[in-house]
């Protein structure tokens with residue numbers, strides 16, 4: 540008998556809380572497993588608790604703790620594994636911790652499912668960083684952005700055919716996890732799929748210089764603080780509004796027989812791209828403010844161009860993104876304004892203490 544339970548590791552985070560809210564709003568039961576190590580995410584949890592009460596179950600825990608993970612996933616119908624060390628910069632400072640959380644943590648989730656609940660379906664969020672610097676592609680500067688020389692790539696983006704080339708400890712740990720998930724589908728028969736995601740943005744993201752750059756740029760602008768651009772600001776990304784991502788997750792879960800054992804590039808695609816400089820232009824247009832900008836050296840693992848070719852996933856599920864860059868940024872702004880201005884006391888529901896992260 541199916542339990543109907545949705546389990547989300549990292550469920551207090553940006554993407555996790557959006558997915559949780561989507562299911563909870565339909566009356567489904569959701570269990571969030573999170574160690575609350577990302578600053579700010581406790582606000583997401585309070586927001587979910589205030590809105591959905593008892594349908595939300597919160598299990599404070601760390602994916603490095605196998606028993607905790609086993610306990611969390613054993614009654615799940617659908618599992619989303621989002622808990623991760625999410626920043627390339629942090630992975631360079633502490634590669635062992637990065638590996639423990641991202642690689643070992645994912646193996647814990649897979650082993651917990653294999654041994655206790657092999658019928659559950661799993662979506663894992665990998666990253667475009669598994670394709671490294673896109674060796675073999677050449678890019679030229681045009682206006683305020685880089686463009687691929689190859690016209691096919693320019694039209695469609697980077698497909699899953701691109702050779703894997705893990706770069707940075709984060710790229711290696713997420714890439715390892717990505718390959719384990721695919722292999723557990725192949726060798727063990729788990730129902731599991733991998734999303735290799737580009738930049739996701741939207742409400743409930745506490746963006747920083749290290750991760751979540753769209754939100755970070757907006758936050759700095761609203762706070763009248765400067766921004767450092769690493770590189771020349773012409774690097775291009777496709778950006779996907781979180782609401783579109785949630786629809787993609789739902790499409791994957793409901794067609795798991797079709798998507799299991801496969802990896803998909805997921806992002807806004809060629810029609811939803813922006814360079815860092817272009818985003819600053821858009822922010823100025825929307826807010827009338829342009830933050831002070833300084834430039835530093837390129838950072839490890841920073842691709843000059845990355846745009847997802849999402850045609851494989853579109854063909855498998857019929858999904859397509861709906862929210863354009865302008866609309867998405869416009870919709871993110873009021874949430875950030877409220878988050879920056881709103882009194883902390885508005886969130887009155889007490890939280891359990893965060894679990895201390897295990898030493899990596």
Ligand SMILES: NC(=O)c1ccc[n+]([C@@H]2O[C@H](COP(=O)([O-])OP(=O)(O)OC[C@H]3O[C@@H](n4cnc5c(N)ncnc54)[C@H](O)[C@@H]3O)[C@@H](O)[C@H]2O)c1
Nearest residue numbers: 549551552553554574575576577601602621622623664739
């Ligand atoms: N946001 C993006 O643009 C993007 C792009 C590519 C991939 N991803 C992947 O998507 C997933 C979710 O990202 P996000 O943007 O929501 O990040 P996030 O930092 O907002 O959420 C991650 C959550 O995991 C929790 N967490 C961290 N370490 C943990 C641990 N050891 N045990 C339990 N919980 C832990 C954090 O407290 C946080 O709530 C991550 O796996 C990330 O690598 C995100």
